[in-house]
Amino acid sequence: MRRFLTSPFLLVGAVAVVVAILPMILPSNFYMRVAALVYINAIAVLGLNLLMGFAGQVSLGHAGFFGIGAYAMALGPVYLGLPSWASLLGGTAVSALLAFLVGRPILRLNGYYLAIATLGMGMLVAMVISNEANITGGPNGMEVQRMVLFGWRVAGSVTWYWISGISLVIAALVVVNLINSPTGRALRSIHDSEIAARVLGIDVARYKLLAFVISAIFASIAGSYLALLDGFVTPTTAGFLLSIELVVMAVLGGLGSILGSIVGAAILVILPQALTVFHEYEHVVLGAIIVVFLILLPSGIVPAIAALIRRRPA
């Protein structure tokens, strides 16, 4: 168990095994769809965790990139005649470019100032989407064309389960690889002491920007997937609440924990589905769970459990 928790590559392998086995257990397409939603959110949270958990830079605006990815799938085919795969790449490129352009001035800020600046950036994206109604359909949203690859119509819960699951494994692998490289060490050092990192030759501005752009790409791809899965986009995909939800997933699962990103996403996706039974009490239960979990496990669920196991001799 200890080795499992310390070896990140084993962890990615375990995630891959779970993705492969889960369809045998899940009783219906509805559950496949929920699992796909978990994976899609987890991809965005992984990116955010790279930025927040490893590099230590807060963002309350990542739904902006998520929304760009989602709307690219609706707008690309309609206005530019692009096939879906090209729209996905285009949306990713736009998100990366936006992150690159706003990242440098924004990432000079610290703490709460950074939080409010990223929040403002996300809000601006959301406002453009909901206000340019004649292009984006405004609050009513837009239909998304199904993706067609080599004549194959990519749709349905099962198909998207596999696409998002495999993508999640790849995303986790990318993060693990980065963390265990000079880039990862540079990012983590920035989290602990920016000044020491600078003195050791690390171009802090460059690495913060790198983490920001990578996390934007992850969020954008996740947004595109969600649009394709749903066949529909609305401005909530870019909204402030989604930004907050992504941060809650990252913090609840555990900042700086790759498995935590997935666990956090799973809890926040599955819980509301499960709570629809309670109907009226959904908000109350959700809020209470967040508060109670974080009081009991302030470092997040996965790191807290890992610490428990470590304390006990294996």
Next chain:
Amino acid sequence: MTVGAIYALVALGFTLIYNSSDVANFAQGEFVMLGGMVTFFGYAAGLPLFVAAVLAIVVAAVVGLLLYRLAIEPARRASPVTLIIITIGASIFIRGVTAIVLDKNFHSLPSFFGNEPFVIGGATLLPQSLVVMFGVSLVLIALWLFMSRTLRGKSLLATAANRTAAQLTGINTRAVTSTAFVISAAIGAIGGVLATPITLTYYDAGTLLALKGFAAAVLGGMGNPLGAVVGGLVLGLLEQFSAGYLSSQYKDAVAFIVILLVLFTMPQGLFGAKSVERV
């Protein structure tokens, strides 16, 4: 200016809690919502408006105290980000309880002094706008008197300046922080009572207010009460101005663009202390 005054109150409450406990309280908007909602239901149940308002303020203050004792204090050692998420969780909880105990509809209150607009120097004003401005000014004066004249207020200032030192001089920082939560909840609720005749309220109104209050506090310079008030007023004016002269759809956009521009040139906000890295 009316909106700005409400933002200023939210930002002020935000700053008060931040200074005494280092917690960025995203549940601040819920106090405003509670102020409006409880007053409405009290009034609808037949209480006189004033009594209903006092009841609402007391309810919000109790919620503020519970928020601190039940959610913040037990997580004392958690990181700032975790604490923020806890307050967000608490705000979702408060919203949920409000929706169940009260309801999910939009509500308004009657204006305290009628709806007849009047004209001062060419500008048309609603009586309620004056009430808001007058009320906010009263709150500011009362808060200033509390801080400068009472022992509890002074210990609050001392705790804000340096918690460890305050503890060493025998100040009960737990009681002080409780006070900060109670006061800032009450301030928020007063804002809710004052604004509801103009802006309407419902169980989900707190999110956006918390956001604007946070933005205002940051714009003014985190931790600076004067900055919070100025930040709130500036934010309100910007919104009114851009809604009036540019586009009402993009009024929030203008506000955020201005905040971004301010932060790019003044990374510590309008009134934030310029810090020199000491290593």
Next chain:
Amino acid sequence: MTILRVENLGIAFGGVVAVDGVSFTVNRSEIFALIGPNGAGKTTLFNMISGVYVPQRGRIVLEGADVTNLAPHQLALRGMSRTFQNLQVFFRMTAAENVMVGRHVHENHNVFAHVLSLPSVHAQNRKTRADAERLLAMVGLAKVADSPASSLSYGALKRLEIARALAAEPRVLLLDEPAAGCNPVETEEIDAVIQKIAGQGISVVLVEHDMRLVMRISHRIHVLDRGKTLAVGTADEVRGNPAVIAAYLGGMGEREAARARG
């Protein structure tokens, strides 16, 4: 041979002049100490030399090139490294990882290779790890290589910072109170480490309050008082300088002055 030349350096914070026209040169392999009462401007001087603060006047010349306005990470590429008076350790990392970060300037920064985890990245990681272990052994921390930095003692963290700074293979190493908080045994170890560093051809600039250490290992000593140069010379010359004694007696450190006299 001069490696580092500081010319007429000055900076003020809100009207208070912290460093006022200080000049000195440091030679290759030299141990050069900066001493002075608290508030003399030693750490501020370090912050300017390492690029953390931008000096308001004066020049810094490193190996013949003007580096006055370079950022810290650019200076690191040119062979400047330092430790910190109040620890700036990467507490969420292990001791070995801390030192590995120090190797950054000598590592390949191709992000795509990192994302793909190419074999070259693994080979490099192994080399970086080996370098880190060698440096940890040099400062006596080989045993705790895989312990979280947050679990180490104050004295160990001071030495960890030295190992991390050395990992960058600097020409000039600025040590800010390396012996602060260390017991006599640890201080002696640091003494040996510093001499070894200088023996490898690195110029060491040292800020230290432990006068016995300073007097024992420094080739030259530069005394600062209230931002200005008070005296320059060998240990013996500085020890006998009446202005220095007066500054220390008038300032905070009677005990330091007594120790300095032997």
